[in-house]
Amino acid sequence: MALDNKTDFKYIGTRPERPDGLDKVTGKARYGADAYAPGMLHGAVVRSPHAHARIVRIDASKALALDGVKAVVTRADFAQDLEGEDWNLLENTIAGEKVLYDGHAVAGVAATSALIAKDAAKLVDVEYEVLPHVTDVDAAMAEGAPVLRDGAADHSVPDGLHPNVVRYTEFGRGDVEAGFAAADLVIERSFKTEAVHQGYIEPHACLAQLGTDGKGELWCCTQGHWFVRRMCAALLGLEATQLRVTASEIGGGFGGKTTVFIDPIALALSRKSGKPVKLVMSRSEVLKASGPTASASMDVKMGMTKDGKLTAATGTFRMQGGAFPGAPMDMTTMLAFSCYELDNVHHEGFDVMTNRPKQAAYRAPGAPMGAFAVESVFDELCEGLGLDPIDARLKNAVKEGTRSSFGPKYKAVGLIETLEAAKAHPHYSAPLAENTGRGIASGYWMNWGGETSVSLAIGEDGTVQVGVGTPDIGGSRASMALMAAETIGIPYENVRVNVVDTAALGVNEPTHGSRATYASGLATIEAAREAIGKLCQRAADKWGIDVDAVEWKDGAAHPSGPNAGDFEPLSIAEIAGEMGSTGGPITGHHDASPTGFGGSFGTHIVDVHVDPETGRSTVTRYTVIQDAGKAIHPDYVEGQFQGGAAQGIGWALNEEYIYGEDGRLQNDVFLDYRIPVASDLPMIDTVIVEVPNPGHPYGVRGVGETGITPPLPAIACAVSHATGHRMTRLPMSPPRVLRAIQGKGVS
């Protein structure tokens, strides 16, 4: 698809109010837990208190005897004989022979009220035979570690590794030893990051209705209702299209709502009870038993000449993603060195199972950990060689035509532009206060296209409705409306965008991979163009001229060429008003799996003050600079930059999953799992760089994920500079920083 090279945008680049704004400031918007059905039951889930145990017996008789209890489901109520990822998904949804982590679901109950369901869940008697457990990635790979499941490893794993290592990757090019020999300085460091949670404020919630005939309806908060449909159908043994899934308004997801946890249990309870069943997770359940991100243990070695050219780089990345295969070591390895031109580079990745919940995607899954290690080593090289960290990055930065560290050549990308903007930003040269350090880091996310289907229909008054399949998580309905308005030439207010259910469109992948504005936007533009073709045909028929002699501009058909001026232009409203008698409804539709998604680079500058007495770190100034290709709604682009930075600040400084010796999660409430609050953060300055993406008609690049990649290393470098100690372990909580200041190490 060719870029329009359009620069005279009328609507794109403006900042109108969002279409869902009114509902969201008045409490009318309906989220996952806000649906009700006549005769509805409430569900609750029985969860394991053990990190690893064999289920000896489940006795639900006392629960079923409780007044108001209508059904109890266990693994026997789900599809049998599943294999591969479907089996993993079912096993994570509801345990089979063993529970694999603290909080693992064992049974579901449905009752006439939420309080009775909760009481009934406590009455389900489960007998366990407790087994040895392991929750740390390095410990899980060590000889003698408890084995979670034999035979889970795939063919990629070399002989001799622990059975908990389930996938392995190794790739690279050049001669890294020769590269290191040519360097003036070589730095090698080991790093560790803890698992963190996406921390969406809305807990998972759904309302399910499933008949014994296999036909069902599901309302849920999800980033992708077609994914939910496929997964639920597989786990319950249904035909996918017999299940209609409607996405509610969604209260945050950040990747964590791209899979299922409770929806299949609610459907099974509904099938068994014959009633609609509502199921809502508590925050403790969200933290224990949804899909936090992986934790990582990493070794990175890089060499640099004294004039700042990288000569070689190697990285080993060990990631645990819970009790199933799937830690994002593929993305970590692929993207670790993605900012730099490297002739000599080698990567090794390990996917390791532990007694923790099955990890799910979290904003740029896998990328922030690798960036933390690589950008920290890059910073230390600059420090050791006395180089400016932006100048040194500019010497190595990838650009159009560079062969990436993971293979393919880059198309037009904006890393250099973000670095130059960072250097020119007043923040970079502002004086620093005492005990304050400044960190710089860059990061990348390659973005995604994916299966996409969009329908557009012209209303009888000339307004336009657009049906998309990507749930609106941060303002995408406004972005689609702007693109449709721009394409058709009608006011933004004349377009209404709806997120429609799975019965209304072909398969749509979720709002993930920073794809919605890119892919649903591209399909919206193409659907609008198709409708414009039909509008022009109606005008041509009316005028009795060839359609090729009709030009569409500013929301109206105009005779052009030899017919120019022969007829008065026909507006979209005039054509639409007659469409019943001129051939019927006028619509546009576009299906695609577009591959021209352009990746987005970002560079962050951060100042962090460290209290030398307490070790507490405070972010005092933060600037995000990122390539958006073309910002459709700049406020929402800036919002993504700010949100990514804030989540990165939490990951770097505060947030971590803390498992006790007993394998139980010790911080399963927001009091103890502390995400940044308003008083922790400064205003977050943003600079939008626009290097158009040739793969989108208006140059869009996805922007949602890149923003969480640079904060980890940028903040770690700032704390390192403030304290004089290189920080290699996250989170940089006050006790850990204090130990570093006192010379007692960083672990």
Next chain:
Amino acid sequence: MAQVSMTVNGKAVSAEAEGRTLLSQFLRETLGLTGTHVGCDTGQCGACTVHVNGRMVKSCNMFAAEADGARITTIEGMAEADGSLGAIQAAFREHHGLQCGFCTPGMVMAAAALLADNPKPSEADIRAHLSGNLCRCTGYHNIVKAIMAASGQDVGAIAAE
């Protein structure tokens, strides 16, 4: 079961509730006022913030029975009498003080309590006051701006440095 009576958004309501029913559950399940959101059930996230007799309260941390006889305002009661948006609601919409919008009702209720006590808060006042209301999408940047604007202060004066 006990009878619980209160005035909610200016209307007298009365319903039966189990003693352990939380005010948040009573508002949502019994009265159908689902604008009061529950994000944590443990009093940290603030999405369920309402006003009880003019004071800001996290409704998941109070039993419905404790609010017997009280005057309650929820997000549904924050619009003007003619149905138009209140100043804080309008500012959140205009300044994009939300992304997913789940924390927004609690943020609006918390902001209203702040401005009632402190009509011209500084940025630091706003941040301190909101420290019991979690937002995961915005980094609070546009929320602070929206509250600044709702208090009639110059949003452009809040610098990032």
